[in-house]
Amino acid sequence: MSDPIALSRQATAAIAKAQRVEELEAITVDYLGRKSGQISLLLAGIGKLEPAERAALGQAANEAKRAIEAALAERRAQLETSRIADLAETEAIDITFPGPPLARGHVHVLTQVRRQIETVLESLGYQVELGPEVETEWYNFEALNIPAEHPARENWDSFYFNPQLLLRAHTSPVQIRAMQRIKEPPIYIITPGRCYRRDAPEATRLPYFSQVEGLAVDEGLTVGDMKGTLLFMIQSLYGKDRQVRVRPSYFPFTEPSFEFDVSCGICGGMGCKSCRHKGWLEVGGCGMVHPQVLRNGGIDPQRWNGYAWGFGIERMAMLKHDVDDIRLFYESDLRFLGQF
Numbered sequence: 595m596s597d598p599i600a601l602s603r604q605a606t607a608a609i610a611k612a613q614r615v616e617e618l619e620a621i622t623v624d625y626l627g628r629k630s631g632q633i634s635l636l637l638a639g640i641g642k643l644e645p646a647e648r649a650a651l652g653q654a655a656n657e658a659k660r661a662i663e664a665a666l667a668e669r670r671a672q673l674e675t676s677r678i679a680d681l682a683e684t685e686a687i688d689i690t691f692p693g694p695p696l697a698r699g700h701v702h703v704l705t706q707v708r709r710q711i712e713t714v715l716e717s718l719g720y721q722v723e724l725g726p727e728v729e730t731e732w733y734n735f736e737a738l739n740i741p742a743e744h745p746a747r748e749n750w751d752s753f754y755f756n757p758q759l760l761l762r763a764h765t766s767p768v769q770i771r772a773m774q775r776i777k778e779p780p781i782y783i784i785t786p787g788r789c790y791r792r793d794a795p796e797a798t799r800l801p802y803f804s805q806v807e808g809l810a811v812d813e814g815l816t817v818g819d820m821k822g823t824l825l826f827m828i829q830s831l832y833g834k835d836r837q838v839r840v841r842p843s844y845f846p847f848t849e850p851s852f853e854f855d856v857s858c859g860i861c862g863g864m865g866c867k868s869c870r871h872k873g874w875l876e877v878g879g880c881g882m883v884h885p886q887v888l889r890n891g892g893i894d895p896q897r898w899n900g901y902a903w904g905f906g907i908e909r910m911a912m913l914k915h916d917v918d919d920i921r922l923f924y925e926s927d928l929r930f931l932g933q934f
C-alpha cells in the first residue's frame with residue numbers, strides 16, 4: 595500500500611479495537627517499526643519519485659506517523675484507566691465490613707482455682723493479702739524461725755540476687771508482713787502468689803509455682819479450729835464426700851506442725867493407682883504458729899496464738915481436675931487449657 599492516509603486510517607481503526615497493551619505494541623511494530631514497518635516501507639521507495647511528489651509523500655507519511663502515534667498514546671491511556679478501574683472493582687476491600695469474630699478466651703485454670711479458694715475463705719472472713727515475690731532473706735527465712743546455717747534452709751533453696759535478696763521460696767513471709775501491717779489481732783488472712791525454688795522441672799515440681807498461705811491470729815485458737823477451717827475449704831472446693839487428716843511433721847515456723855492430706859476423690863480413700871494406694875493425697879503443711887514467729891511479726895505470744903497453712907495451688911488444681919503433670923499448666927497448650 596502506498597497511500598499514507600489509507601495507512602493511517604487502517605492503523606487507527608486497529609488501535610481503537612485493541613483491548614490490551616500487547617496488541618498496541620504489535621501495532622506499533624507493524625506500522626512504525628524502523629525496518630519493516632509499513633510507514634518505513636512506504637518511505638523506502640521515495641528516492642525514485644519526482645522531487646515534488648517526493649515532498650508531498652514525505653509530508654503525508656510524517657502526518658500519518660504522527661496520527662498513528664497520537665492514536666496509540668490515547669488508546670494506551672484509556673486501557674490503563676480501565677485497568678485501574680477494574681482493579682478497584684475486583685480487589686477492593688470494604689474497610690467498614692466487620693471482621694471475623696475473635697475466638698473467646700477464658701480464665702486460666704490456675705486462676706479459677708485460686709479465685710475459688712479466695713471466695714471460700716473470704717466467706718469465712720479471711721482477707722486476701724499480697725506480698726513481694728522478690729523477698730529479703732530475713733522475711734523468707736530468719737523471721738520464720740529458720741536461722742542461717744539451719745539445715746531446714748535446704749528445703750527452701752531458691753534463687754538469690756545477693757545474700758540478702760532472693761525470689762521467695764514460699765508465701766510464708768507474707769505472714770510476717772501481714773502481722774506487721776495489721777498489728778492488732780484478730781488477723782485472718784490468706785495470701786496467694788508465685789513462689790520459686792531451685793528444682794528441675796518434672797511431673798510433680800517446677801522451679802516456679804503458686805501457693806496459698808493462710809494465717810489466723812486470735813485468742814485461744816486450737817488445732818481443731820484449723821482443721822475445721824481447712825475441712826470447710828476442702829469440702830467447698832471438692833465436695834462433701836472428701837475427708838481431711840493431719841499427720842505430725844516438722845516446720846520451723848509452727849509448733850506443732852502437720853502435713854495435711856485430703857482423701858482421694860477417685861477411690862474415696864480405699865486406695866487406687868492415682869493416690870498410689872494410700873487413699874490420701876498430700877496438699878501442704880500446716881500447724882500452730884510458733885511463738886517466735888508471732889514475736890517477729892510484732893505480736894505478743896502471751897496473749898495471742900495462731901494457726902497457719904501453706905498449700906500448693908497447682909497441687910489443689912491437680913487434685914480437683916485429675917491432672918497428673920504439673921507442667922501442663924504452664925505449657926499454654928490450648929487443647930489442655932480449653933478443657934477447664
Ligand code: DAH
Pocket residue numbers: 763764765766807808845847848878879880881882901902903904905
Ligand atoms: N511454707 C511451707 C512450704 O512452703 C508450707 C507451710 C507449712 C506453710 C506449714 C505454713 C505452715 O504456713 O504452717 O513448704
